[in-house]
Amino acid sequence: MDRNTMYKAALDRIEGADAVVIGAGAGLSTSAGFTYSGARFEKYFADMERAYGFHDMYSGGFYNYDSSEKLWGFWCRYIYINRYMDAPKPVYQDIFERVKNKNYFVLTTNVDHCFQKAGFDKERLFYTQGDYGLFQCSQPCHKETYDNEEIITKMVLSEGYEIKDARLVKPKGAVVSMEIPPELVPVCPKCGRPMSMNLRSDCTFVQDAGWYAAAERYERFLRENRNTKTAFVELGVGYNTPGIIKYPFWQMVENNPKASYICINKGEAYAPREIADRSVCIDGDIYDYTDRNED
Structure with a gap:
C-alpha cells in the first residue's frame, strides 16, 4: 500500500x-x-552564537550564563518566538x-x-509537560503558576526588539542587547527566589x-x-x-x-x-x- x-x-x-x-x-x-537550529536560530540568536558559542536553541538553554540578566536575555527571546509567535x-x-x-x-x-x-x-x-507561557517558583515554595506573556514582552522590548503583528522584529541596523535590565528578572512573589519555566525537567x-x-x-x-x-x-x-x-x-x-x-x-x-x-x-x-x- x-x-x-x-x-x-x-x-x-x-x-x-x-x-x-x-x-x-x-x-x-x-x-x-x-525548528531549533538553522535559519530560524540564526535569525534570532546569531549574536549569542558569536558570543557564547552554541549553535542551536536547545544548547542555549543549557549554557552557563554568568548573570540572571543574560540568562533571561536568552530565554525571553526563546519563549517569545516559540510560544507567542505562530508556527x-x-x-x-x-x-x-x-x-x-x-x-x-x-x-x-x-x-x-x-x-x-x-x-x-x-x-x-x-x-x-508544562507550558512555555507559565512561570513557577524554582524552589518551588508553592503549587501555583503565573502567565508570563506581559513580562516576556517587556523583556524582549528591553533588548531593543520591536513587535509587529505578534512577531519579533529587529529594527533595521539596530544592535540589540543580549541581556535584560535587573528590574525585569522574574522572582517568586511568595519567597523571592528566582522564577523558572513550568516545564517538566526535574x-x-x-x-x-x-x-x-x-x-x-x-x-x-x-x-x-x-x-x-x-x-x-x-x-x-x-x-x-x-x-x-x-x-x-x-x-x-x-x-x-x-x-x-x-x-x-x-x-x-x-x-x-x-x-x-x-x-x-x-x-x-x-x-x-x-x-x-x-x-
Missing part, C-alpha cells in the same frame, strides 16, 4: 470514528516549522479543520501552546490546579469512550517519553476491538503486531499529509 492510499485509509478511520484521541509530540511542531506552517490549523466537528481530545507533551492558538478547545487539551515541576483539572477531563473522556469506535491518532511522537502517549495508545487499542491506531511520524512509524490489523502507520513529514498538500 503506497503512502497516499495509507493516508486515505487513515482519514477514513478518523471520519468514521465516534471519538478521536490525538497524541502529539515534538515531531508535530517540527513539521509546523518550529511558520499551518499544520495545527489543518489538523483542527479535520477534527473540529468530531468528539476529540488532545494529549500532548509539547509546551508551545500551538493547539490552542490553532483553535482547539482548551477544555479538550491536556499539556502534560522534580521541581509544578502540577497546578489547571494541570489536575485537564488530567481529569482527559481521563473522563477516555472512560466515556472506552467501548466506542475510537481513533487514536499519534503525531510526531518519538521515544523520549513513550510511556505518556505511545504505549498507552497501543494498550488502549489492544483492549478495545473497535479502536484503531494511526501514526504519522518521520522515521518511527509502526505498531505492535497485536494491533497491526487495526493500524495505519505512515513514515513521513506530517506537513506532507495536511489538507494543503493532499494533491
Whole structure:
C-alpha cells in the first residue's frame, strides 16, 4: 500500500470514528516549522552564537550564563518566538479543520501552546509537560503558576526588539542587547527566589490546579469512550517519553476491538503486531499529509 492510499485509509478511520484521541509530540511542531537550529536560530540568536558559542536553541538553554540578566536575555527571546509567535506552517490549523466537528481530545507533551492558538478547545487539551507561557517558583515554595506573556514582552522590548503583528522584529541596523535590565528578572512573589519555566525537567515541576483539572477531563473522556469506535491518532511522537502517549495508545487499542491506531511520524512509524490489523502507520513529514498538500 503506497503512502497516499495509507493516508486515505487513515482519514477514513478518523471520519468514521465516534471519538478521536490525538497524541502529539515534538515531531508535530517540527513539521509546523518550529525548528531549533538553522535559519530560524540564526535569525534570532546569531549574536549569542558569536558570543557564547552554541549553535542551536536547545544548547542555549543549557549554557552557563554568568548573570540572571543574560540568562533571561536568552530565554525571553526563546519563549517569545516559540510560544507567542505562530508556527511558520499551518499544520495545527489543518489538523483542527479535520477534527473540529468530531468528539476529540488532545494529549500532548509539547509546551508551545500551538493547539490552542490553532483553535482547539482548551477544555479538550491536556499539556502534560508544562507550558512555555507559565512561570513557577524554582524552589518551588508553592503549587501555583503565573502567565508570563506581559513580562516576556517587556523583556524582549528591553533588548531593543520591536513587535509587529505578534512577531519579533529587529529594527533595521539596530544592535540589540543580549541581556535584560535587573528590574525585569522574574522572582517568586511568595519567597523571592528566582522564577523558572513550568516545564517538566526535574522534580521541581509544578502540577497546578489547571494541570489536575485537564488530567481529569482527559481521563473522563477516555472512560466515556472506552467501548466506542475510537481513533487514536499519534503525531510526531518519538521515544523520549513513550510511556505518556505511545504505549498507552497501543494498550488502549489492544483492549478495545473497535479502536484503531494511526501514526504519522518521520522515521518511527509502526505498531505492535497485536494491533497491526487495526493500524495505519505512515513514515513521513506530517506537513506532507495536511489538507494543503493532499494533491
